[in-house]
Amino acid sequence: MKLSFLSRVGFFAVVFTCVSSGFDSRENTIAGINNALNTGVFSCNNVVSFFLARYQHLIQLNAITLSSDALNIAYAMGILIASGNSRGALFCIPILPKDYNLHEVVLEGISVSSLGGQTTNPYDRTRTPGGSSGGIGAAIATNFAVFGTGIDTVNSLRSSASANSLFSFRPTPGLFKRGAIARNVRDLAVTLTVMVSSGYDAADNASALAPPSARGIDYSSELSGRELSGLIFGLIKGLFNLTVMPWPTLVLTLRAAGAAATSEKETVYNAIDIATLEVQTLEYREFTDACPKNSNVSNAASNPVNKLSIQNLTIVLDSTFSAGNFDALIYSEQKIFVFKLGSPSQSGPNGILTAMTGFPVVVVPAGLSPSPE
Template sequence: MTSRVVRPDDIVDEATIEDLQRGLLAGEFNCVALVDAYLGRIARWDKRGPMLRAVLALNPAARKLAANRDAALAAEGRFSGPLHGVVVALKDNCNTTDMPTTGGSLSLQGIVPTINSTVSRKLSDAGAIVLAKTNLHEFALSGTTVSSLGGQTLNPYDLTRTPGGSSGGSGVAAAMSFATVAIGTDTVNSIRSPASANCLVGLRPTRGLISRAGVMPVSQTQDSIGPMARTVSDVARVLEVLAGYDTDDPVTARAVGRIPASYYASLDHKAFEGRRIGVLRRLLGDEPRHLEVNTAMARAVQTMRDGGAQVLEVDDPCINADALLRDGDVQKWEFKPLFEAYLRALPQNGVRTLGDVLACGAYHQETLHEFLVQSNDTVDSEHDCGYLGRLAAHDRLRDRVLGLMAEHALDALAYPLQKCLVVPVGAGGQAERNGILAALTGFPALNVPMGFSTPDLNAPLGVPMGMDLLARPFDEPLLLGLGYAFEQRARVRKPPLHTLWPD
């Protein structure tokens, strides 16, 4: 099998898993060439040119891993696994034994875990190559993707804006074809926010579908991990590898018997036919700043109707994102004990407690200090009435959402992930996001690109906006089918205009 030399962009720019694996089988290029192509793009645009600052670390063994994949294909004449040659960007709160895992924090700089996260291991076993660790909002604790180690990641569609977060580095890596696919984590909005802001598909799976073992924790109740990609089909292919029971994350026992033979098989361009979709009125804004998102959402509704769906507006005063975040979020109570248990399992570096992090000061103090202090002062959460009341409220919310769907015979709910455009750099926290609904219920939510704002000098294509589709637990096949049907009809995806940037 011979390989020809081609320009990096010819290989990987906007390429899907299917595209690249077809080329590998045909001998048009090999895995080493793919790795080199992605490395070339990272060098060209992440550390030079626009300096997007999406990547924190590169895998020094990536080319060797790629060569091993090439040798296996040459010897066996078939792929070593379903993700053979797929190059992955992994959020830097997922443990890897060949690169540091820092959570974007100077306090953990250089720390290399001794055991891989389950997600990293599953990707490798499936033939993927983890090429890079990506920047995040430090410790995955907020939504603008700035960290003491990596600085501020920029949105490639508008360099004056943030990329969403906390998985903003993974979002930019996928949007810019720095990797074939990316992995993020989501405690409130953190996969779907950068998916929305970077014209990507992002899945927050049902709680328990994908193991979180070996992932730097924030909240046992709300943490999730999932794929981000440029197409629904690539998200489905990655989900097939990552879903499943893991003894190291007992919550995954909920998924036993609930995983189909294939998620990819659920993709159907006619998936909206006969479906009933409810648009959550309370998750839309009414101010002038909401006009761009509301206009895109109206187009999305029409796209679903054109596909054969019945779409109706539903209004429930209990489904209010600001109130849910204020009264339901449990990060403050759960972060400290989980984080300290995680720290104790790392190689010794002098940081063993949250108090140690506060004392050393090597973190992004402007965005994290208040939360870290509050969490450090929280003790005996299991007997805290405020915390226990919030957990009880989660149960009521799940029943409320299921009841709303039953009352209106709905297959899924729809809403914009963010009521307004993603915020500019330096504007403070990320504004008016709706992802808390999936985070508190544990229900699956798939974010799909639904449009761009009006172009301007800073955003020549406009700023991307995304729509969440939320369904009942373990209804990922339904969501992927709907997402695929929407993607094929709407054809929203456009890559950033990186050709305008100087090398």
């Protein structure tokens, strides 16, 4: 089970190794690897080699492809580290960009492609890893790298995080175009800090909308010594599957940690109605410039009913925050258990809520769901 936490500042969405010379690639973090590199315990070449060796033991997941230059790049980085010229928090941190193995039809959420085949879920090899960033999700859960990046237009990163018990975020539109998947929230915060500090991206006009004050912020600094005490959460009951997560349990857990938690029953938060909103065009928006000017796509009429529904949903969501003075809204990222291999698509995603309204969101694991079998 994954929970999504939504706020006007940030949504929180509630989802055989190689051991040698003391280095264990399993569950290693950005801080842990940086410490090992900077103290000379391991070289950059050592670190990359360990992750590559782990991948060779689990290649049958069909999650990623490898760069043939990985070790050469690591060796060059090692020379810079040895001379005191490492460059930033992510220097020599093994990462995975999104397009290693992803679903070709994008919105289906099952991660199968003609190039990489069907990616399988590392927790249950008979099921899919979500998608479209299923390759990244399966790979990070299996410790093939420290974190992965991708574009979450509708549900891509969050679906995969939910299916693989990982953390993920979809940033505020204009702050940065991409999000990330990681095994812990601190690595996610460090990644966001580095991404946002990159500033304006000429390939992404939306990045110009980010206020200068958003850059230079260390998002990981907010994680030290923070507690839930005094925070106010609203739980969107209509987006939960109450058969797999008893409602009172979640409320009691939050209250036991010192937070206030109330249920939001606004009828607009209906998973079935939200799912009917047209989102397919969002997934392909980046490619529409390549279409002929007289194509049906470029001349297609917009759906005024759809636009009105999205506008109404955004207004209601904003008013929900104001009325309840909420720090965040919480909902289940996925209502339906991840599907078996061979299924045509995954149903029950709730990621459309933030995709349509533009609110930022973070996915946080909240325990493992019971198998439906």
